[in-house]
Amino acid sequence: MQVRIISRETIKPSSPTPSHLKTLEFSLFDQIAPKAYFPTILFYPTNDGPVKLAQLKKSLSEALSRFYPLSGREKDQFCVDCNDEGASYSEALVDYNMLEFLQPPKIDLLNHLLPRQPWVTCHDRASAVCLAVQANVFNCGGIAIGVCVLHTISDGITVSAFLKSWATIARGGDDVQLFCPDFTTAPTLFPPRDLASLTCSNRFLSAWKKEAICVTRRFVFDANAITTLKANAKGEYVSNPTRYEALAALIWKCLISASMTISGLPSRPSLLEHAVDIRRRMGKPLSGNSMGNVIIVANAVYDPADTNITLPDLATVVRQSIEEVNGDFMRSLQGDGGFLLISGYADMLTETLETEKPESVGFTNWCNFGFKEIDFGWGGPVWVGISGGVNLSYVNRVLFKDMECGKGIEAWVTLEEKEMAVFENDPHLLAFALPNPCVSRP
Structure with missing residues (x-):
């Protein structure tokens, strides 16, 4: 199976993060989470994948405005700089039929559909994006959306909430249907500490x-x-x-x-x-x-x-x-x-x-x-x-x-x-x- 990257860009939030939210403290549990990307790949067997990519990018930008830490960068071991630098977004063409890929799933090839190597310690804090997306279009038109999120700012429930919000925006859902994430309560209850003292x-x-x-x-x-x-x-x-x-x-x-x-x-x-x-x-x-x-x-x-x-x-x-x-x-x-x-x-x-x-x-x-x-x-x-x-x-x-x-x-x-x-x-x-x-x- 050949996966050819045809474009790479940075997607920034559709609206800037308010000044009072620019710095987000980690919680203690964020600090001890693995500093690695954990992956999710969503498979959609549509026949007009290339047409839908513009819709994905636009809605991603809007979703990032709600989930603003995903556009930031880790500042140090205590906080995220919510500076709107953006998420990594790439598009790829896959020389394979999706339904054949899934019968049964080609587990050994899944990482080719991801924008980052998953479950490996990320040592470069300055350049590590918090979110990376790879939209893979199979030759039948089907789309597989590979998502890698830095574990230090999110757990599985957070990723699920983000993906649901992104999808709601993409299909034109109204504000009533949109999720309202709260990033500040957990760090207040479980404040970060200097882990060097461990x-x-x-x-x-x-x-x-x-x-x-x-x-x-x-x-x-x-x-x-x-x-x-x-x-x-x-x-x-x-x-x-x-x-x-x-x-x-x-x-x-x-x-x-x-x-x-x-x-x-x-x-x-x-x-x-x-x-x-x-x-x-x-x-x-x-x-x-x-x-x-x-x-x-x-x-x-x-x-x-x-x-x-x-x-x-x-x-x-x-x-x-x-x-x-x-x-x-x-x-x-x-x-x-x-x-x-x-x-x-x-x-x-x-x-x-x-x-x-x-x-x-x-x-x-x-x-x-x-x-x-x-x-x-x-x-x-x-x-x-x-x-x-x-x-x-x-x-x-x-x-x-x-x-x-x-x-x-x-x-x-x-x-x-x-x-x-x-x-x-x-x-x-x-x-x-x-x-x-x-x-x-x-």
Whole structure:
């Protein structure tokens, strides 16, 4: 497949950012988020893609006026300079038919549709755009919109809100339908701090931002598989596991098994770190309109003294870790409390890494984020991709998202190649998952 870039430009907001909003402080959670681009690719099988590009650019400019930090640049570790320098925008021609590309999805080629290399630490603060877009037109006329957003200023909910707003503007929606983002509340509640005072900050951050040459695979769990999996994950403590708890338990179990096989050692402790949305858990003054990294990492540790690892055991550990992120806990994170807790966690994690050397894996859940509702005027996407191929990337990552058709879940797993070779052939995984099936039209 050939992808030829035919234009590159910078798209600036349609109206300037007001002077009182020119400097946006990071929240503490923005500061500790990975300084890397996380990707989304929306596939629309239209037959007149080139005609729609002008509409995309104009509406992008208007959307940037609402989501003004995406047009800025990081000033330092404490804030974003909302200077309206703009977002990177490129257009490309793809020598391939989109529907053939999706039957099944060519996971190894997805990164060619992205404007930046995803999930790799970005070290150049001065030149790093906060948002990059690549509009890919397939030879059939279909459009794939590749979006890369700098994680230090946004989480998955923020990206979803931006894309929905951009799409609403593109299809001519009125102001009543438009989202009103709030970028200032989270930094007020969880102010930035000098992370240099975290004596073990480098080891703390590297624990869940390890980079290696790795590969990404897509596994699909249809509604029937999810129902069966939830039944199998029931236990004494968790009698009604959620979709997430059941699927996280299965993936985690298979990852532990793969790690044991590769290392040839008895099972060692496994650390699961999963992003938990704190908007609804904390409540006011946060709301669904609160933007940025309004998430905290919950930690689940499994120390298998008994090597007979069961789904109910792991589902229980996952549930308990999420339950700890409650309203009282969130209120304790405000002001200086958040920094003290993060510092204490950094010390604890560093000691654990040095003494027990656990295998760590990061989980992100994008289910119910509404990506399949993003309609630029030609219907919702037929499919939403993430990234793929063999690349330098953060390793040991798992991302869940809804299927565009039906009530199933896609699991995107990124591991080092030798571990992936074991993981993707695990019989427990294959009993439930369809490895990279074709995309069904909604």
